[in-house]
Amino acid sequence: MNTFGNYLRFTSFGESHGVMVGGVLDGCPAGLVLDMEAINDELRRRRPGHSSLSSMRKESDSVEFVSGLFQGVTTGAPIAFFIKNEDCHPQDYERMKDMFRPSHADYTYLMKYGVRDYRGGGRSSARETATRVVAGAIAKQWLSKWGIKIQAYTSQIGHIALEKDYKEYDLDSVAANPVCCPLPEKAMLMQDLIEQVKNEGDAIGGTITCVIANLPVGLGSPVFAKLQAQLAWAMLSINAVKGFEYGSGFQCVDKKASELNDAFCMEKGRVRTQTNFSGGIQGGISNGEDVYFRVAIKPTPSISKPQNTVSVQGEECVLQAKGRHDPCIVPRAIPVVEAMAALVIADAMKQRLTEQ
Amino acid sequence: MNTFGNYLRFTSFGESHGVMVGGVLDGCPAGLVLDMEAINDELRRRRPGHSSLSSMRKESDSVEFVSGLFQGVTTGAPIAFFIKNEDCHPQDYERMKDMFRPSHADYTYLMKYGVRDYRGGGRSSARETATRVVAGAIAKQWLSKWGIKIQAYTSQIGHIALEKDYKEYDLDSVAANPVCCPLPEKAMLMQDLIEQVKNEGDAIGGTITCVIANLPVGLGSPVFAKLQAQLAWAMLSINAVKGFEYGSGFQCVDKKASELNDAFCMEKGRVRTQTNFSGGIQGGISNGEDVYFRVAIKPTPSISKPQNTVSVQGEECVLQAKGRHDPCIVPRAIPVVEAMAALVIADAMKQRLTEQ
């Protein structure tokens, strides 16, 4: 299924080494003056090749809109756009077409569909997430009308982790270093670790923390459309994500309720909570506090070390991959995490409007 | 939104202290001879009051089917059922009707809807999950035709955790103790911890691990309907769940790709993986290995200790709750986790059938 969302629906299409990737955003409010520069900025954050830490594939990744805009303003019609694929080296994959790359989707796609676009993973490639970044950038612009702000950052690479709460960091400083970590001394260590892993022809994972601020009360719906459930769906739909937790997350496990309950209090005439272990969500519905969550990103399985595998013909063999791989995709995943969060929040906001 | 699933759709209804809770399961295959005893067994596992570890609310929880069955066989019509609410003490809640219980949905529901059924949390109560257990039990029966087996167990309570892989335990022994932990010595410690927390008028959390065995290759769909994304949605829709991870999960973060990649090999003519850090899913699609995941369950926020809060009128006050609360809901959540997993897998199985 290539569509996400109920009230604001995003459909993506395109393969890694096809002509282009693209998307259709349906249900976007009319009358929004799109800031194209801001959309391209988001794409730039995701783009590979802009530091030694990522794949050397060059993609200019400029987006072209072909529907839903008139004189720069959204019209209520579906917003369709493309990003052309450039600098493809399909020949890098030609020799791999008969082998299943370990921990990739090669085997499962072939079994599910009987055919497989083996060029760079085809539809299973993270290339597809570029389209989500565009859709998310549009959603962010709409959300910013309500002052809603979505910011993610690298909170861990390998064993190097930030230890404090997101409130202790300046999230506006995230762009200052290529690993997108708000604590410069840790950022240096992370960068060194990635370089080292890269030299080994290997890859490393990490975690991303995302904070959504200035949410109104009332987003999300009971039972199956709980805001955290929608966020979890969105995050686990991102290629390398292996886990999701919000608020106190897995750390809730060895705490007592009396330590975790968020006491209500009054502040400037508004109901607030004294702590925020709930992660801004109670009963699946936003309570006006910050929503924050954390995702685990596995190391990309594309490495240049030789690996045991099996051929399409069912024979055991050794894969020695070529191609331009990322030693760590965590920084590039940050705008994708933000984009998917933006799509979820915008969807919930549209749902919320039906109640008024 | 009170409906879950695309191909097999489950709709639930009912409030904690209303007449009943119930559900409608639409899309269930026709011709299935329902094993009523098995359904009631599942409900019994979720039922409170059967040990000193859980709430003392008595619920016989017998399910009554009113649609979709003819002479004990499913007909393809929607399967509707109820579970009557019994032993309600709405008066326990009468005195709380003007206060927002901390870390409950009282405040957010009132803000979202303008009205609130304050009796026991109304729709936000975990009472609703009984209906999921019934739907999941039906899904399990259908899945068992393919040999698919879904088993969950308590893997941690407070700081007491199982340390080994699920393969090291006998999952069929889970029912032998009230905490549903397959390692008897740990089970004893967990039980003691819950008793102690109960005596303090407090509550404690834990983790549940769930294993899905004998899955065919090809379940789940690319991009937004990845199997892990659907499982994450399902799990985070369960009331107290704060986190989800599958396969290597959050532990992937400080591993290298060369340590995590699952090498393919041939075994008895079938493509298998030598390890299973992928958790049985690659590119969002099952690869035939066991799918396994873990969820974090927070302590239920209902405790008898006094807590600071705010009244509906916006005044700070102290809540001294009565009611019959669970010191640890982890064991009771196990059949709910299995039920939601079963609904996801059955939905994916129906999707898979469209491809043939």
Place this chain on the structure above:
Amino acid sequence: MNTFGNYLRFTSFGESHGVMVGGVLDGCPAGLVLDMEAINDELRRRRPGHSSLSSMRKESDSVEFVSGLFQGVTTGAPIAFFIKNEDCHPQDYERMKDMFRPSHADYTYLMKYGVRDYRGGGRSSARETATRVVAGAIAKQWLSKWGIKIQAYTSQIGHIALEKDYKEYDLDSVAANPVCCPLPEKAMLMQDLIEQVKNEGDAIGGTITCVIANLPVGLGSPVFAKLQAQLAWAMLSINAVKGFEYGSGFQCVDKKASELNDAFCMEKGRVRTQTNFSGGIQGGISNGEDVYFRVAIKPTPSISKPQNTVSVQGEECVLQAKGRHDPCIVPRAIPVVEAMAALVIADAMKQRLTEQ
């Protein structure tokens, strides 16, 4: 599929001769004080047995709500309800269980599902529409807050047809006669015709015209969710409906554009149209004029004349039906037509709210 609607979703369940029929209405706005009397009035309009023109099956058809209401007010939770089945004579059907009734769903259900609830058609019976009437009655109450009014009437029975535009009749007088025709002299003729057909052991069809007044501009959405497309879906989902037309309908065929185009004009500062061949919808979106449409209702295929058919065993045979059949279901279908129209309009209204 037993669910209708996107923003306001109605799920129905239950079979003709099971314990009950019922439904779940999800997405109904909170804070609505339900007028139970009005809901029961709608059911009474659909109920058989209240005149010699319809089946003699007695059904008290009182509705029982079990979810979504608290102290008589909707809470935003799913509204679930039942109508118990009474006065069932399943034995009337026992002898038909081995035969396919002509122009009924017996054959297709058995082929699709492999099993069949043969008691009175089971799920295929028009008994199911009683649940739609309840859901529609709730939708109507919400719509009446905006002054929206939905009224249907019998415009033809057999060859006896009303010849004028709906504006020429007093639609509030429809309830004055059992055929629900606003023109008393035609009503008499229709009634006579039905009596005559009844005496022959046969059945007759007719048309229903429905008018939706006081709609705001802007309901319905371009392309696939055009308001007329949603109405057509809704109407053709009603058991005996064979055709749908709106505005100029099939009569547009031999008119020229210059005769059919609705010239815009200004009236009291508002944009209006001088004529309304468009049926209040342009480009799929309401323009503020009355929406009106007409549906064709076939004679119910249940008759007492002997009919050639085939047995479940594949042998040709003669069916001599018993049971209490309607010689003309048109009057009883009127509240169903209104209910489905109300569900469509309420859904479109909720969609419209997302745009503001």
Place this chain on the structure above:
Amino acid sequence: MNTFGNYLRFTSFGESHGVMVGGVLDGCPAGLVLDMEAINDELRRRRPGHSSLSSMRKESDSVEFVSGLFQGVTTGAPIAFFIKNEDCHPQDYERMKDMFRPSHADYTYLMKYGVRDYRGGGRSSARETATRVVAGAIAKQWLSKWGIKIQAYTSQIGHIALEKDYKEYDLDSVAANPVCCPLPEKAMLMQDLIEQVKNEGDAIGGTITCVIANLPVGLGSPVFAKLQAQLAWAMLSINAVKGFEYGSGFQCVDKKASELNDAFCMEKGRVRTQTNFSGGIQGGISNGEDVYFRVAIKPTPSISKPQNTVSVQGEECVLQAKGRHDPCIVPRAIPVVEAMAALVIADAMKQRLTEQ
């Protein structure tokens, strides 16, 4: 909403005078070798400018696929495609940008969205239906694997109507004349009528009859997804369609049940019906007989005669339209009717596969 279908989902995008129109077909079975020539043939049938009977706008309408195909075979990934817009004369519309064209979507779009792409109707233009033809052509190719055949023809233009049942005509001869009528002598009369109307600067409507042959038993689902309800939705979503009827349609009204019931019989070991007033559908499910239906097409409201209307500023004025208009769009609508029917049937076929 710009997406149609549940199991096979089609999303369209693009405006009449934008860069292109396009679509995404999601859920198309993998392994289908697409016959590009056949797709282009379908587009050619819809294309204007190929006879004196239609608009003179020239559109080469060649389709370009950018996703979902690998080496000419569908991969299971979403199939995305474009059709570039050519020969646009947006200046024809520049002078109309301040006026609401009667019986067009100008007024309702502006009221709904606050902005309007006035160039040729933007999104409301029938130009969008070219994308449906492509998607439908793919669906047809898949359906042809089961021998299913979908054929539509002009059954009436103005007052000139075919009088016999579709079985009396050779539907393969439809392409032989520009009005797509299988009876040559009537085709001549229709053609003359269109020429005459064209000379008056006016437009005329008609009806299209569509026949779906070789359907298996079991397509369509009870209650809200009845096959006729899905077809009605699909047809009424086509721009100029004002009515839909299937089987006996509106003619059922003055027939008796005993005249309309389709007696079952055995034929070559198969259950058949002696007549087919049911239109191949009973209880919403196909019974193996031909499905046939008829739609009413209004005259396109774009005419060159002067018309009274209102300006965007709310002032009454006279519109004297330019532009290249169709005096009769019925022939061009035929491939669109077939395409939407194909999407409905393919969706139902995929649903049917889930039951096996």
